[in-house]
Amino acid sequence: MTDNKTIVRPYGDTTGDGMVQVSFTLPIPHDKKAEGAALQLAAKMGLEPAMLVHAKPMGGGFTFFVVYGSVRHLVELEKVQVVERDFPLLGAKEVNAVVKKRMRRKLVVVGACIGTDAHTVGIDAILNIKGYAGQKGLEYYRELRVVNLGAQVAVPELVERARAEKADAVLVSQVVTQKDAHLHNTKEMSAAFREAFPAAKRPLLVVGGPRFDELATGELGVDRIFGRGTTPAEVASYLVHALVEKKAVPAA
Amino acid sequence: MTDNKTIVRPYGDTTGDGMVQVSFTLPIPHDKKAEGAALQLAAKMGLEPAMLVHAKPMGGGFTFFVVYGSVRHLVELEKVQVVERDFPLLGAKEVNAVVKKRMRRKLVVVGACIGTDAHTVGIDAILNIKGYAGQKGLEYYRELRVVNLGAQVAVPELVERARAEKADAVLVSQVVTQKDAHLHNTKEMSAAFREAFPAAKRPLLVVGGPRFDELATGELGVDRIFGRGTTPAEVASYLVHALVEKKAVPAA
Amino acid sequence: MKLDLDPALVRRARQLAREAGAPVVDMARTHTTVSVERAVLRLAGITGADPDGIPWVNRLVDAVRNDAGLEHGVSLPVFHALAETGETDLTLLAQKAAAGSVRFTVPVKKDATAAKRLARRFAGAGIKQIDKRRAERDKLIKRHGDPKQRPWIYLIVATGDIYEDIPQAQAAAREGADIIAVIRSTGQSLLDYVPEGATREGFAGTYATQENFRLMRAALDESSKELGRYVRLTNYASGLCMPEIAALAGLQRLDMMLNDSMYGILFRDINPIRTFVDQRFSRQVHARAGIIINTGEDNYLTTADAVEAAHTVTVSQLLNEYFAKEAGLADWQLGLGHAFEINPDIPDSFRLELAHALLARELFPEAPLKWMPPTKHMTGDVFRGNLLDGFFNLAGTLTGQGILLVGMMTEAVVTPWLSDRDIALQNVRYVLGAAGNLHEDFVPAPGGFIQNRANQVLNEAITLLEDIKADTLLNAIADGTFGIMKRPADRGKGLDGVAKQAEGYYNPATEILESAPAATTDVSER
Amino acid sequence: MKLDLDPALVRRARQLAREAGAPVVDMARTHTTVSVERAVLRLAGITGADPDGIPWVNRLVDAVRNDAGLEHGVSLPVFHALAETGETDLTLLAQKAAAGSVRFTVPVKKDATAAKRLARRFAGAGIKQIDKRRAERDKLIKRHGDPKQRPWIYLIVATGDIYEDIPQAQAAAREGADIIAVIRSTGQSLLDYVPEGATREGFAGTYATQENFRLMRAALDESSKELGRYVRLTNYASGLCMPEIAALAGLQRLDMMLNDSMYGILFRDINPIRTFVDQRFSRQVHARAGIIINTGEDNYLTTADAVEAAHTVTVSQLLNEYFAKEAGLADWQLGLGHAFEINPDIPDSFRLELAHALLARELFPEAPLKWMPPTKHMTGDVFRGNLLDGFFNLAGTLTGQGILLVGMMTEAVVTPWLSDRDIALQNVRYVLGAAGNLHEDFVPAPGGFIQNRANQVLNEAITLLEDIKADTLLNAIADGTFGIMKRPADRGKGLDGVAKQAEGYYNPATEILESAPAATTDVSER
């Protein structure tokens, strides 16, 4: 495999075969027409030719399908957009040293699961000493002061605490995504901070959770988004980078 | 579920949510960019928003992905094309009666797996007395004479036997589809029959197997295609319909 | 018995649980909560909500509390006022109270006696209604029959919209589910009221309301008839409204309820005292209604490690058993929870699961144990997920679990899709059909890995129970003993809804529930 | 022994197989085939193909047969001609013969003695090459080690293109495969010659050629080094060129070969006599090369029902064992096949699988049984497919199988994709890691379902062997006893390539293989 490919296709068992697997349910009873409908959808998704390999009626009005086939789409690697880490990954010592030297006070982080979300394991993985994936959490960093508000924190309460604690950064976790709960809650949160703080004083807003699109900062009004498998060191390094190194005034 | 819907979308857990599951491999090592590439492909397939829920590096240069998301495509039921059964489904008795009365001789069927394909279970399911899905095969029909040539029959041999047996219909099975073997073999077969017989004398050409597109008769040069789960009665009924009822001269 | 447990050790474990739990029961007997009081009034017939969606029962209890405090219970003031105003309907009384035209006082002497009598009559009517529902259930089970196999197959619906939930539940029943659980919307458990009416707007779950209960139970009655098998319905009592939801469940003939003595404390940060008080009353109601409770030990293993913390599950099961029996529940009503949550990558993980599952089975031989699927170690790799679920199902049948909560391959992705449920049920059908009798050939080697592990967990549980007894359960909870969650007794939500009972506290429902024995359901039929 | 089989019955079964097989061995000893003769010449060093791709060995044997017939073997005429023409290279001789400039006769007397000596020298060189390869394998196994676990993990690649196969095979090895099998292109087994060179154009498999063997073996040697574990390579001997491919496999240090005494007859409609003759010679070569054979009983269960026909698998295994031992193979070389092909929808299907698998295990305690995954009842439902494969893996480890052919969730869809293999290996790793020691707790109930079923199958096998002995094996095959395929002895492909040996028939390779014992490989290391 050479690394300077710029266009690739999905790979089943031969380079360029474009093969993918798809499954879905249509809300129609199983018959030939339903199978045709499934193939129509596969065609619209770009599978050509598509093989309908499984169709299972479910409870009367629904049918589940499995389709295999070759997608005609090309993946253009040069056009791929990702949030690459644009800051150096630091160890705890380095983070502490930078904060101590440049801020001359503790960097204050306030964390919470907002809305009705009670999944604290993710934010705890980042904040608690215990940490994640073998790395200690931010509480372990001597020069950070961490206030973890836990689960189901209402947005006004979060804003108040952030103000009271003089938070440099607010870290929010959202795990439940049904009906886009995570997006609604995050937007509500960032709007509240924008309303409550003048642009220059607003704490850095960081949101995380397994189902975010890391590119969506603009849309959600936050400074950074962290996804699946984030480690504490990444977060700490980012905070130092954004708050100390860049001394960046977060975009309003 | 009403039956007069004309437009539907895939169904995850709510009407209209459009949710589908997709998996594929890209021939690139796993990193953030690869995940972005996977999301790009998902977007091209119409998933919007797409959630990349699994990425697994495989043997260095490949990454496997699982993506969930909502496809924007609509399934237009009115535009679905299928080969609906356009003939009545007859019992063995009726088939025998029609052949006896209208043909006044036995209807001759020659069957084979052609090319290098040795999967006889499918054609045997249609032809052998034992049959399939509780239905007896064509050998059981008193007024049909069945010559089953078995596996890996070369096309010239098939043409010769069809001529020698005065076949009314030739039934060909193709199960192996890698590199479109089934399509190549079928085309070769139909071309050979077209060359060997004048249009009016050419036997009815029927092909079957689990991965055919039943709409592809024109492209493959055959009269009918049968797919997954075909039953002997369907085939017998079709033969009677095409050879006796319609007295159709198959299109050249 | 495949584990060869020492009966003396088992007895000791149970004795310790009793001793560790007793002070908490004393506390529960001597306190009340806004939700307990609201539950009483719901049993007494109050319904409906104000134009803002706040139930009249909340308005009424708040009004009473304002005027007369909570410590005497609301029954005396409310029924005294009812008699005084000449009303016959509690809902109308609540409306009047909301309009400010009624004031509440704690009656004394003759007035008190009269109010008690009235309260007992009203509450008694509600409890009679529950008895009727229970008899109805018995009749329907007789008519349609119980599931043919053990474990019973338990399936979740969670669309957020009761009208999407219903067809999905019916489809699931058709595909083989014996029990349907309607998951609640996130956040409901922290609401200090029970929403009203049919709802379509939940997140990752559907609100638990009396009307939703009714709609779903009616739909499943249809399914039971269609399928010739009584399909059970489950919902959640846990949360700030545990007693009220228990009452509504009894009134709408739900069949099982999630009801854990500590879940609310640990996972919803509800005040410990509030929870223990609410829990006891709600269990008394469940006992009466013939409802099977489901406890929540599985949750501990999502925050703590399933191997390290295995003994905390055992301890919690023993405590849940003690609290449940004290509240009047019978063995057949104890759906004690445990889960298949060991990291699948560790060596012998499946045998460890078998050891833990068998330990629970043999410690609680008469209880319909609820076996919960892998969640923590599920990933977006849905193919692997379905495989893990298959081994979970296998462990369930090999160790004779009573209730199998069906795992979904999309556990780490979405709340279950219709097709996920279908695939999951197919998985269960395969495993139970192909290997449902394999327990006959499953004989843990004497002194071998499985027996040793089970005995180790039991011993660790006993040591922990000794510590808890010495230190008190409330302190143990404060220290993060369960699920690594630290919950001090003076913190957490809902504490302001708790009151120590005053002299003369009166609760007609408790009185009835503690005096008359629950209607007998033939246990052998369960 | 978990099944409590009656040793007298087992002895009887084995005795009957010997008696049923003996006439076929006699037949094999007294016939030769074009492919046996070509194999001898390949051992003697002929290589390459004419411009049309027809190997020179085919051209040469055809020429000899034309001039002198087949019944004396080709060695005498060929080496006589070699001596006569003064050539030293068989390939050049073949080219001359093709050009019509050599004619072949069967030498007599002194000429015959000289030709024999020459033939023995040439063939001996090839066999020495095979011995060298075997020693090389032993050395590499010592260096890199054998897999740590049983069963060994066996994986298929089948892209049709050797240059796609190679990276896929290496990726699979990295993910845990202990054995890589390169599936052959459809149709190759009916070619009466072995294609030449590296190939990229197979359908649903890659051509078996000496060069492809070499390329893949070299690639896997690299992988072995990288992984610190000797990765074995498998290909297919079966088909019209069984003896030649066996020779090429020995020369290129393949480690295992598909080699069944009846597969070609039943599933490729190859003439029974041709097959039995070819089979014996090819197994003698495998014996010498230290190659493990894989038999094909699994295939019967794709056309016949796995429950009804279970005993035909046992019978075939016993016959395969007899033929193999007669040809010089040792127990550790007998990868007898069987498969997980019972309809998963029938009750207790998994326990039936366990019974069948354990029967094979206990009948052939020293053989590295090859356990084949579900194929027939796999469907396009890949989620269910992965689950079934998991239970297949579980059955494999519970019953101590030697070689696990890894099942693919896409069995009913496509030849395996890279990702299918990865998912399948992950499945195997989970099952072996989580439940690899569960056999300790798997104790079929005495007189229970599993023991009864195993004994029933053994009894049915004995009855069938008695019938076969009475009726002859050739007639039994003609009657459709195996896989419901009817194959009369006078029909099928390749019959014209068979000749009864004449007086004075000479085959230097057979002579060497039957006299000198195969190099000893330390069995305990396997």
Ligand code: B12
């Ligand atoms: C553990 C768990 C629970 C526990 C939570 C315990 C606790 N104290 O957190 C319990 C049992 C209580 C629970 C309950 C429920 N759960 Co839950 N739960 C899970 C489970 C199994 C694992 C989640 C987890 O802990 N992952 C491990 C952590 C480490 O990963 P993570 O959260 O992704 O965090 C990482 C990154 O995302 C990132 N990150 C996350 N947050 C943040 C924040 C910042 C600032 C940064 C920088 C990074 C960051 O860093 C972390 C480390 O890498 C998942 C299923 C699964 N396997 O994923 C379901 C799941 C999340 N739960 C779900 C649901 C629906 C619920 C309930 C609502 C069900 C109900 N109606 O009763 C309830 C109620 C919870 C509520 N009100 O929110 C759904 C959500 C569906 C959806 N996509 O909308 C899931 C996916 C299960 C399912 N398929 O239904 N759950």
Ligand code: B12
């Ligand atoms: C049984 C089987 C075999 C048996 C075949 C025995 C025999 N005598 O047929 C054996 C073990 C010998 C075998 C060998 C091989 N097989 Co195979 N085999 C299968 C298997 C497990 C089942 C196929 C089957 O019998 N289906 C049941 C029948 C009833 O279904 P059907 O064929 O679809 O037929 C129905 C309809 O399609 C239709 N129909 C079919 N034909 C016709 C014809 C007419 C005229 C009509 C009207 C209808 C009709 O009616 C039938 C009844 O409804 C499939 C995997 C699977 N589960 O599908 C692989 C499979 C078909 N095999 C496969 C391969 C690659 C091979 C090999 C080439 C592998 C190798 N290189 O060694 C070999 C060689 C075979 C060869 N030369 O062709 C691949 C094909 C991949 C592809 N899509 O290209 C599959 C899909 C497995 C895989 N994933 O790799 N195989």
Ligand SMILES: Cc1ncc(COP(=O)(O)O)c(C=O)c1O
């Ligand atoms: C015992 C118990 N109660 C309640 C719940 C759900 O609680 P909530 O509705 O607060 O999310 C669970 C979690 O599954 C539980 O185990």
Ligand SMILES: Cc1ncc(COP(=O)(O)O)c(C=O)c1O
């Ligand atoms: C023993 C044996 N030989 C050969 C084959 C493959 O044969 P072919 O290459 O003819 O498809 C099989 C099938 O898997 C087999 O089991």
